Amino acid sequence: MQPGSEASRRIARINSHLHPPVSQMEETSLLRRANCRSKGGASGFKVAILGAAGGIGQPLALLMKMNPLVSVLHLYDVVNAPGVTADISHMDTGAVAEVLGIDPRDVNVPVVGGHAGVTILPLLSQVSPPCSFTPEEISYLTDRIQNGGTEVVEVTELPFFASKVRLGRCGVEEVLPLGPLNEFERAGLEKAQKELAVSIQKGVSFIRK
Numbered sequence: 001m002q003p004g005s006e007a008s009r010r011i012a013r014i015n016s017h018l019h020p021p022v023s024q025m026e027e028t029s030l031l032r033r034a035n036c037r038s039k040g041g042a043s044g045f046k047v048a049i050l051g052a053a054g055g056i057g058q059p060l061a062l063l064m065k066m067n068p069l070v071s072v073l074h075l076y077d078v079v080n081a082p083g084v085t086a087d088i089s090h091m092d093t094g095a096v097a098e099v100l101g102i103d104p105r106d107v108n109v110p111v112v113g114g115h116a117g118v119t120i121l122p123l124l125s126q127v128s129p130p131c132s133f134t135p136e137e138i139s140y141l142t143d144r145i146q147n148g149g150t151e152v153v154e155v156t157e158l159p160f161f162a163s164k165v166r167l168g169r170c171g172v173e174e175v176l177p178l179g180p181l182n183e184f185e186r187a188g189l190e191k192a193q194k195e196l197a198v199s200i201q202k203g204v205s206f207i208r209k
Contacts, residue, residue: 044071053080061088068105095144096127099137111145112163112178113192114199120146121192125182138184158193160200 047064051057052075064070065088075085097104108128113121122145124138133141166174181189 044069046070046072046074048074048076050076053077053084058084095141096122096124099133099141100131109145110164110179112161113189114160114162114196117146117195118188119192119195119199121185121188122146123179123181123185125185126179135184142184142188158196158200161196 047070049057049061049064052061054077057075057077061073061075061084064073073088075081075088077084093104093107093109096109097107100107106129110123110126111120112123113119122142124133124141163178164176165172166176178189
């Protein structure tokens with residue numbers, strides 16, 4: 001067989017996969033939608049991310065976790081997948097929804113501060129839908145979100161601090177204030193700032209070496 005002929009056959013085969021007949025495309029789409037439905041009739045899709053620990057995989061996993069159309073999320077990678085899974089699973093919505101007994105997709109909890117441990121500060125007083133927690137629940141939820149008010153607090157002394165923002169066409173258009181914090185949250189913010197200051201300095205020193 002001539003090399004040119006073999007190349008043409010390969011191109012034709014690839015093209016047939018990329019551009020299948022309309023009837024075949026519709027059938028495949030329907031099958032995929034049906035197969036992606038969660039067992040038990042729950043709404044939403046099952047999503048698996050391969051390469052979840054990479055630079056693209058991590059933010060993609062976060063977006064999928066936040067997507068109300070996704071009910072089951074599986075993360076896979078050759079390394080570090082358990083760590084990414086832990087980060088995603090300790091997101092605020094799941095833990096709070098567990099305590100409230102409602103769908104995680106209906107919960108919104110602002111979380112500010114840093115990335116790990118006490119630097120993560122969930123603002124449970126600003127949960128949507130509005131609700132109240134016992135001191136025991138606050139302690140449990142804060143610890144759960146970190147690990148697996150009457151005043152507006154300004155955090156200006158730290159060069160890096162996660163906060164609520166308003167997004168627009170060009171990216172971040174406005175950094176929003178933290179809002180009113182209760183006593184528990186103010187104490188948590190103070191701990192987070194101290195820990196973050198040390199972590200930031202370590203990071204800056206490492207980069208400058």
